[in-house]
Amino acid sequence: MILTVTPNPSLDRTYEVPSLDRGEVIRATGERMDPGGKGVNVSRAVAAAGQRTVAVLPLGGAPGALVADLLDAQGIEVAPVPVAGATRSNIALAEADGVLTKINAPGPELSEAERELLLETVRQQSGDAAWIACCGSLPRGLAPSWYAELVARTHAAGARIALDTSGPALLEALRERPDVVKPNAEELAGAVGRPLATVGDAVKAAEELRAMGARAVLASLGADGQLLVSDEGAWFGSARVAAVRSNVGAGDSSLAGFLVAGGSGPEALASAVAHGAAAVQLPGSVMPTPGDLDPAAVTVTAEVPADRVLKEPVS
Numbered sequence: 001m002i003l004t005v006t007p008n009p010s011l012d013r014t015y016e017v018p019s020l021d022r023g024e025v026i027r028a029t030g031e032r033m034d035p036g037g038k039g040v041n042v043s044r045a046v047a048a049a050g051q052r053t054v055a056v057l058p059l060g061g062a063p064g065a066l067v068a069d070l071l072d073a074q075g076i077e078v079a080p081v082p083v084a085g086a087t088r089s090n091i092a093l094a095e096a097d098g099v100l101t102k103i104n105a106p107g108p109e110l111s112e113a114e115r116e117l118l119l120e121t122v123r124q125q126s127g128d129a130a131w132i133a134c135c136g137s138l139p140r141g142l143a144p145s146w147y148a149e150l151v152a153r154t155h156a157a158g159a160r161i162a163l164d165t166s167g168p169a170l171l172e173a174l175r176e177r178p179d180v181v182k183p184n185a186e187e188l189a190g191a192v193g194r195p196l197a198t199v200g201d202a203v204k205a206a207e208e209l210r211a212m213g214a215r216a217v218l219a220s221l222g223a224d225g226q227l228l229v230s231d232e233g234a235w236f237g238s239a240r241v242a243a244v245r246s247n248v249g250a251g252d253s254s255l256a257g258f259l260v261a262g263g264s265g266p267e268a269l270a271s272a273v274a275h276g277a278a279a280v281q282l283p284g285s286v287m288p289t290p291g292d293l294d295p296a297a298v299t300v301t302a303e304v305p306a307d308r309v310l311k312e313p314v315s
């Protein structure tokens with residue numbers, strides 16, 4: 001079973017608009033609603049892959065009830081933590097030319113009791129979890145050390161941890177030795193405090209995160225592909241993609257693909273790449289099912305192309 005923890009889930013609302021004209025009334029040509037937050041998406045992708053998952057998340061107010069209904073409709077098992085504040089709504093504005101602008105709300109402030117209940121719920125649910133995926137930003141009320149505490153507690157109970165977060169929350173958690181961390185290029189650059197221009201720069205940054213405590217780093221590099229750096233070595237993976245429809249949740253789909261394939265080594269990286277490539281070809285944050293995957297389009301190599309200039313460098 002793969003348990004996910006999303007401290008700051010969201011109701012994801014996507015509006016399709018012809019173009020973003022500031023100061024104008026923009027008439028949307030389409031809209032959709034998805035249950036969101038990074039761990040929630042990982043659970044949706046794990047379930048789509050046919051494996052058991054439970055999603056732990058605080059839920060509050062009318063948006064929280066809607067997130068619960070949407071997850072129920074998708075058959076996702078949820079261990080909800082009721083909170084007084086309303087779950088946030090995050091907005092994505094998808095323009096006709098493919099550019100996507102996202103507005104992520106801060107979310108409710110969790111009280112001390114809610115914070116403890118969240119940790120306790122994770123403890124209760126983690127009994128038969130092979131992996132615990134802890135994902136996304138922290139809501140107000142949770143200190144940057146919250147993931148570090150969660151990793152320490154769950155490691156003590158014997159589960160493996162996958163962590164996808166950024167900034168101080170990521171840096172603080174590294175000291176507790178998460179089994180895998182999944183930064184995107186921007187988060188990786190932010191963690192080491194310097195720009196990334198080439199795949200080699202990303203490898204060096206991933207090695208630095210390992211030196212800070214991460215056992216393995218699965219770095220997603222957007223259109224450039226993905227990198228896995230662990231004790232066993234370094235691999236680079238990429239896939240051919242016909243047309244990108246939406247990259248929202250592509251990283252979450254990748255992490256799910258990595259975990260459902262065992263969570264280590266080149267085969268898990270290939271699964272991560274296949275899941276990321278399939279996710280970007282689906283609308284909104286729709287998660288791929290096995291029928292959407294195209295393993296033949298994926299290449300994984302131990303000969304990491306260190307000199308390759310990133311299509312999406314981080315300055």
Ligand SMILES: Nc1ncnc2c1ncn2[C@@H]1O[C@H](COP(=O)(O)OP(=O)(O)OP(=O)(O)O)[C@@H](O)[C@H]1O
Nearest residue numbers: 184220221222223225241248249250251252276277
């Ligand atoms: N434009 C693209 N073309 C081809 N593949 C892509 C593209 N964007 C993303 N992918 C695939 O999806 C994976 C994850 O994307 P990305 O690095 O953007 O994740 P992310 O920023 O964590 O996403 P999110 O936070 O929305 O889940 C990439 O490593 C790649 O395999």
Ligand SMILES: O=P(O)(O)OC[C@@]1(O)O[C@H](CO)[C@@H](O)[C@@H]1O
Nearest residue numbers: 010036037038090104136137249
């Ligand atoms: O604000 P956070 O927690 O960093 O990210 C939240 C979010 O952007 O991540 C998911 C895509 O990865 C979306 O479902 C959700 O809206």
